[in-house]
Amino acid sequence: MRSIGMDVHRSFAQVAIHEDGITAKSFRLELEHDTVVAFGKDLRADDEVVLEATGNTAAIVRLLTPFVARVVIANPMQVKAIAHARVKTDKVDAAILAQLHAAGFLPEVWAADDDTLALRRLVSERVAVVRSIRRAKSRVHAVLHANLIPKYEGHLFGKGGRRWLAKAPLPKTERDLLARHLDELDWLNGRLATLETALIRFSLDDPRMRKLMSVAGISSVIATAVVASIGDIGRFASPEKLASYFGLTPRVRQSGDRGAIHGRITKQGNATARTMLVEAAWSAASVPGPLRSFFLRIKDRKGANVAAVATARKIATLIWTLLAKEEPYRWARPAFVAMKMRKLELRAGASKQHGNKPGPGRDYWIKEIRHREMELVANAEASYARMVEAWRDKPPKPKPT
Numbered sequence: 060m061r062s063i064g065m066d067v068h069r070s071f072a073q074v075a076i077h078e079d080g081i082t083a084k085s086f087r088l089e090l091e092h093d094t095v096v097a098f099g100k101d102l103r104a105d106d107e108v109v110l111e112a113t114g115n116t117a118a119i120v121r122l123l124t125p126f127v128a129r130v131v132i133a134n135p136m137q138v139k140a141i142a143h144a145r146v147k148t149d150k151v152d153a154a155i156l157a158q159l160h161a162a163g164f165l166p167e168v169w170a171a172d173d174d175t176l177a178l179r180r181l182v183s184e185r186v187a188v189v190r191s192i193r194r195a196k197s198r199v200h201a202v203l204h205a206n207l208i209p210k211y212e213g214h215l216f217g218k219g220g221r222r223w224l225a226k227a228p229l230p231k232t233e234r235d236l237l238a239r240h241l242d243e244l245d246w247l248n249g250r251l252a253t254l255e256t257a258l259i260r261f262s263l264d265d266p267r268m269r270k271l272m273s274v275a276g277i278s279s280v281i282a283t284a285v286v287a288s289i290g291d292i293g294r295f296a297s298p299e300k301l302a303s304y305f306g307l308t309p310r311v312r313q314s315g316d317r318g319a320i321h322g323r324i325t326k327q328g329n330a331t332a333r334t335m336l337v338e339a340a341w342s343a344a345s346v347p348g349p350l351r352s353f354f355l356r357i358k359d360r361k362g363a364n365v366a367a368v369a370t371a372r373k374i375a376t377l378i379w380t381l382l383a384k385e386e387p388y389r390w391a392r393p394a395f396v397a398m399k400m401r402k403l404e405l406r407a408g409a410s411k412q413h414g415n416k417p418g419p420g421r422d423y424w425i426k427e428i429r430h431r432e433m434e435l436v437a438n439a440e441a442s443y444a445r446m447v448e449a450w451r452d453k454p455p456k457p458k459p460t
Contacts, residue, residue, distance in 0.1 A: 071090055
C-alpha cells in the first residue's frame with residue numbers, strides 16, 4: 060500500500076508518494092477537474108490518499124474516491140501540532156502528511172456525505188445573506204446619521220418605517236443612495252425567504268430535525284444548522300464530545316502537581332452551529348421548562364451571558380441524547396409542536412385547509428389544552444429548582460484523614 064500526501068492550495072496541490080518507508084516521488088498537480096480525474100486513474104486500487112481539510116477538499120475527495128482504497132481527510136490544527144518543522148515547504152508538508160498516515164499517527168476528520176454537504180452549503184449561504192442584510196441596514200442608518208436625521212421610534216424597515224424614510228428630509232443624492240440601499244435590502248430579503256423555504260422543507264422531511272424542533276427554543280433554522288454540522292451522530296461517543304465539537308467546553312490547563320485551571324470556552328468547531336445553540340438558549344430561557352430553570356440558576360451566580368453559553372451546552376447534551384439514543388423529548392408540548400410544524404408546512408408551500416375539519420395545529424388554540432401544557436412544563440421547572448436546592452443543602456463529604 061502506498062500513502063499519497065497532497066498539500067492542497069487554491070489552484071494546485073503538491074503530491075508526495077510514500078512507499079517502502081521513503082518518499083518515492085513528488086510533483087505538482089493542477090487542481091482542475093479533468094487533471095484530477097486523470098491523476099486518480101493513474102493510482103492503484105490499494106493506494107490511500109491523505110489531504111488536509113480545506114475549501115476544495117470535498118471536490119477532490121469526490122473525484123479520487125472511485126480510484127483508491129481510501130481518501131483520508133486530516134485535521135490541519137492537529138497535524139500542525141504533531142509535525143511542526145522549521146523547514147516548511149509544500150514538498151515537506153505533502154511528505155509529512157504521507158509519512159504520518161503511513162505510521163498511523165494522522166489525526167483524521169469525518170468526511171461528510173453529499174446530502175450533508177448540500178445542507179451545509181444552504182446553511183452557509185443563509186448565514187452569508189443574513190450578514191449582508193445586516194450590512195445593508197447599517198448603511199441605511201449611516202445615511203440617516205450623516206444627515207442628522209433623528210432615530211425612528213419603531214421598526215425602521217417595516218411598513219411604517221418605510222413611509223417615514225420616504226418623507227425624510229434628504230438631499231437628492233442622499234435620497235438616491237438611500238433608495239439603492241433599500242432596493243438591495245429588498246432583494247436580499249427575497250433571497251433569504253427563498254433559502255429559508257428550502258431549509259424548512261429539509262427540516263420537515265428529516266425526522267432528526269423534527270425531533271429537535273420539539274425542544275423549546277429550537278426553530279427550523281437552528282435544527283438544520285445543528286444537524287448539518289453534526290452529520291452522523293454515531294461519530295460522537297458521548298454528549299461531552301459533541302459539546303466539545305461545538306466549542307462549548309472550557310479550556311483546561313494542568314501540569315505537575317497543580318490542579319486543573321478551567322478557562323473560557325474553546326470556540327473551536329462550527330461557529331455557525333455554536334451561535335445557533337446560544338440563540339436557542341436565549342429562546343429557551345424565555346419560556347417555562349427545565350432549561351429556563353437551569354438558565355436562571357447559572358444567571359444568579361455568573362450572569363446572563365455565561366448562563367446562555369452554559370444552557371447552549373446543556374442543549375447540545377440534550378441533542379446528543381435525542382439523536383443517539385433515539386428518545387423523544389420528555390417535556391415537549393404536543394399541541395405547541397403540532398402548531399409549530401403546521402406553520403412551517405404553510406411557509407413551505409402547503410395548501411391551507413378549509414371547512415369544519417380540524418387542522419393539525421387546532422389543539423394549540425384551545426385555551427384549556429394550551430394552559431395544561433404550560434402548567435406541565437412549569438411544574439417541571441419547579442421540580443428542577445427544588446432538586447437543585449436540595450442538592451445545595453446537602454452537607455459536604457468529610458475529608459479523608
